[in-house]
Amino acid sequence: VQLAKMVLERNDSFLITMLAIHNPFSGSISKNTKSLASIHTEIRFIEIPETIPAPPPEALAVGPASAYTSYINDHKTLVKDTIVNQVMAHNPAPIASVVVDMFCTAFIDVAKELGVASHVFYTSDAAFLAMMLYLSDREDMGEPKFSPTDPDYIIPCYSNPVPYRVLPLLHTDVEYESFANHGRKFKYSNGIIVNTFSEAESHAVSALLARDDIPPIFNVGPLIDHKGKSLSGSDAVKRDEILKWLDDQPEKSVVFLCFGSGGGFDEAQLKEIAIGLERSGHRFLWSLRLKPSKGKLQASFFDNYGEILPQGFLERTKNIGMLCGWAPQVEILAHKAVGAFVSHCGWNSTLEALWYAVPIITWPLYGEQHMNAFQLVKDLGLAVELTLDFRRDCPTDFVKAEVITKAVKTMMEQGGKLRNKAKETSEMAKKAVVEGGSSYVAFGNLIDQWLGSKP
Numbered sequence: 001v002q003l004a005k006m007v008l009e010r011n012d013s014f015l016i017t018m019l020a021i022h023n024p025f026s027g028s029i030s031k032n033t034k035s036l037a038s039i040h041t042e043i044r045f046i047e048i049p050e051t052i053p054a055p056p057p058e059a060l061a062v063g064p065a066s067a068y069t070s071y072i073n074d075h076k077t078l079v080k081d082t083i084v085n086q087v088m089a090h091n092p093a094p095i096a097s098v099v100v101d102m103f104c105t106a107f108i109d110v111a112k113e114l115g116v117a118s119h120v121f122y123t124s125d126a127a128f129l130a131m132m133l134y135l136s137d138r139e140d141m142g143e144p145k146f147s148p149t150d151p152d153y154i155i156p157c158y159s160n161p162v163p164y165r166v167l168p169l170l171h172t173d174v175e176y177e178s179f180a181n182h183g184r185k186f187k188y189s190n191g192i193i194v195n196t197f198s199e200a201e202s203h204a205v206s207a208l209l210a211r212d213d214i215p216p217i218f219n220v221g222p223l224i225d226h227k228g229k230s231l232s233g234s235d236a237v238k239r240d241e242i243l244k245w246l247d248d249q250p251e252k253s254v255v256f257l258c259f260g261s262g263g264g265f266d267e268a269q270l271k272e273i274a275i276g277l278e279r280s281g282h283r284f285l286w287s288l289r290l291k292p293s294k295g296k297l298q299a300s301f302f303d304n305y306g307e308i309l310p311q312g313f314l315e316r317t318k319n320i321g322m323l324c325g326w327a328p329q330v331e332i333l334a335h336k337a338v339g340a341f342v343s344h345c346g347w348n349s350t351l352e353a354l355w356y357a358v359p360i361i362t363w364p365l366y367g368e369q370h371m372n373a374f375q376l377v378k379d380l381g382l383a384v385e386l387t388l389d390f391r392r393d394c395p396t397d398f399v400k401a402e403v404i405t406k407a408v409k410t411m412m413e414q415g416g417k418l419r420n421k422a423k424e425t426s427e428m429a430k431k432a433v434v435e436g437g438s439s440y441v442a443f444g445n446l447i448d449q450w451l452g453s454k455p
């Protein structure tokens with residue numbers, strides 16, 4: 001939606017239709033699309049009928065990316081019919097492009113069948129995009145998959161050798177193959193739009209530019225929704241309470257902890273985080289949630305923090321800490337009281353932190369987050385490592401309180417260099433998106449390609 005809004009801001013002659021596939025594990029699609037449609041009246045939303053069975057739990061357990069990919073691929077005919085009957089028939093203007101999510105590469109074929117162009121919208125970083133292309137190269141050259149006994153890998157998009165332990169996403173064959181297949185498919189699109197800015201990831205961007213077998217890359221980010229989710233009722237009351245609490249804290253004194261839409265922990269780990277935070281002695285604002293279970297995607301909220309946190313914790317920390325469920329993250333990161341961000345390193349959270357010059361403490365949980373964290377700590381010097389190889393799905397993985405205390409104290413007490421680097425990167429981000437900046441120019445090139453677009 002943010003990308004669509006940006007397109008319309010740059011050229012309001014485009015008509016934008018968004019096709020939404022039902023996600024069988026995240027509630028009603030109608031509710032979401034209806035609420036989006038009521039806010040963004042300039043964009044048309046169409047729901048793809050819910051006729052495809054959900055991925056089986058066994059497949060999801062072995063490889064969520066590959067299971068979701070098969071589920072998405074099964075929508076090919078429905079998506080094609082929708083484009084023909086509800087987009088092409090609805091409007092006589094030619095389609096400039098079918099823009100697909102990074103997991104929806106099957107619809108690049110649909111666009112080809114319909115004789116229209118397609119673009120991938122890549123919502124993670126340039127380094128992981130280059131990584132997916134690298135996986136497809138390895139497959140094509142018949143190289144073996146990653147193995148725990150391998151020496152660290154020399155991968156063109158990372159400036160430091162990459163250890164096996166930070167690649168948990170690619171430890172299983174099905175996931176490795178799934179990401180390699182998507183990477184291979186990207187090459188058949190007419191362009192790849194990346195939510196990054198070239199100055200942030202210059203090494204990875206150079207690795208992409210060095211390839212002659214991929215379509216043009218448009219680094220148009222950071223695309224950030226600075227308003228955040230619109231809140232109502234008790235959520236809105238909590239938002240005001242949080243911002244008021246931050247107003248009363250000294251500048252750069254608060255550590256903010258938040259782990260994205262799907263990030264949460266079991267009770268034992270939540271207790272340990274509490275102990276680690278308390279021992280650090282620093283102020284904190286903690287978006288505290290339980291990890292998703294049984295096929296659910298979203299971390300869940302709970303009402304009574306006292307039930308699971310160490311005895312007396314709430315009372316002892318009442319003057320230095322605040323807890324919440326869903327956090328108004330963008331507004332929090334923008335607040336001058338926030339001095340560090342313990343993050344799962346999801347790419348949107350990373351961009352938001354970079355934009356607001358908040359240095360990151362890394363706690364990746366799943367997906368490509370470990371590789372994002374690796375890049376931030378080792379290649380870019382923008383983050384302190386709390387952990388780089390924690391696996392939420394591994395029952396024995398547990399981060400001890402002392403590790404949490406140490407990472408928080410390191411950042412808050414010796415993090416000057418990182419803070420300066422974050423400030424420099426924030427300035428670069430802000431320059432990139434204004435007229436003449438790298439992302440602004442890339443967006444213009446993308447729109448020019450669409451206006452003269454040929455498949």
Ligand SMILES: O=c1ccn([C@@H]2O[C@H](COP(=O)(O)OP(=O)(O)O[C@H]3O[C@H](CO)[C@@H](O)[C@H](O)[C@H]3O)[C@@H](O)[C@H]2O)c(=O)[nH]1
Nearest residue numbers: 123124260261262326327329330346347348349367368369
């Ligand atoms: O309490 C919360 C939690 C999240 N957010 C917002 O939700 C978004 C979260 O996005 P992101 O940081 O990218 O995390 P995920 O939701 O986990 O994103 C998924 O998609 C990303 C790419 O789009 C990947 O980088 C991640 O690994 C993958 O988990 C951000 O805009 C946050 O500001 C809030 O406002 N409040």
